[in-house]
Ligand SMILES: N[C@@H](CCSC[C@H]1O[C@@H](n2cnc3c(=O)[nH]cnc32)[C@H](O)[C@@H]1O)C(=O)O
């Protein structure tokens with residue numbers, strides 16, 4: 356009989372999913388990056404079983420890794436470069452001119468900075484849509500993080516369109532399912548106001564040929580919707596449907612200014628949504644009708660967007676905002692409860708960004724993507740309700756250890772595969788280049 360080599364993780368408490376909490380010591384047996392067994396108390400190895408690694412973390416609380424369903428990682432280099440501006444002038448007057456100066460090394464170091472910030476604040480899976488994405492993928496591969504990555508494309512001229520199709524095709528070939536499936540690739544048409552309808556159709560055809568999904572910004576601002584209606588007589592959602600986009604598994608970021616008809620279109624086609632409450636507030640875009648989208652059965656995850664429109668990548672903040680903002684807007688304290696916000700930041704977010712069934716929870720058969728919180732944090736006391744503490748009290752500062760695909764990637768707050776001093780040096784060097 357071949358010997359099985361397993362990792363055992365023993366913790367003081369665990370939130371398995373939004374409905375299941377262990378408030379006494381529990382162990383997880385992990386093999387091949389997958390949770391094979393969960394049990395109360397310490398683990399007793401089976402005959403013929405060798406425990407290769409034993410993480411004894413009795414003062415930790417395990418939760419599923421958080422899932423950031425929308426962002427542009429290397430925009431960490433643009434953090435603080437453009438504040439207090441609405442989306443369109445922010446993009447055209449501040450962001451695009453700086454992005455024109457970005458180099459391959461900017462994308463590599465900016466993405467590595469983002470993985471450092473995300474991993475140490477409890478995010479184990481994120482999505483990306485940016486440029487020079489081979490260097491971003493290299494950083495994600497090195498960091499140990501799980502990524503759903505796309506080449507952002509715009510189609511405002513023929514050269515850009517052909518170039519975008521070629522870069523997208525190459526990126527899928529080079530990186531889809533890389534690092535034993537830790538990296539997945541989708542297509543990334545930027546938005547309906549930068550990708551004409553026929554180009555969106557070409558992108559949908561390419562996605563169908565390559566067998567991948569896509570991510571796109573939709574109905575983020577009132578201006579976007581009004582312009583789209585004026586130009587095509589359709590909302591951005593209806594235009595995306597007419598372009599054939601929703602024949603492809605689609606993750607639509609923002610969906611702030613959507614009508615009931617738009618939500619019905621998204622429901623019928625199974626369009627997933629990335630809700631980015633902090634970015635929508637900071638850019639003055641508005642507040643998405645999250646309760647209505649959830650009521651109608653849409654799959655909605657949470658995202659930070661880029662660090663230039665947030666300005667951090669903290670999913671605990673995004674989760675708490677999702678659980679409180681809509682209560683205030685609707686004057687209804689039962690709106691988007693703790694379990695719903697937690698589910699959006701984990702299980703539903705994983706589904707939204709095309710992760711396999713079982714991702715985003717700590718059940719048997721799930722990928723072992725796990726965050727270990729400091730069980731001795733004052734924010735965990737007196738613990739009337741552990742899930743409530745995780746959503747309404749705990750923060751990124753309480754993250755101690757992080758495991759992705761069964762591998763320890765953060766220990767006592769330090770990322771194990773990222774040279775943080777070198778990242779800080781390079782990012783500061785590049786900031787002066789971008790400021791020039
Ligand atoms: N401009 C890239 C293609 C798009 S990458 C993704 C783009 O989305 C931009 N972006 C970041 N946040 C948002 C947002 O909230 N709405 C729309 N675009 C955004 C970001 O600055 C970047 O230009 C190129 O020419 O290769």
Ligand SMILES: [Zn+2]
Nearest residue numbers: 426608660661
């Ligand atoms: Zn975005």
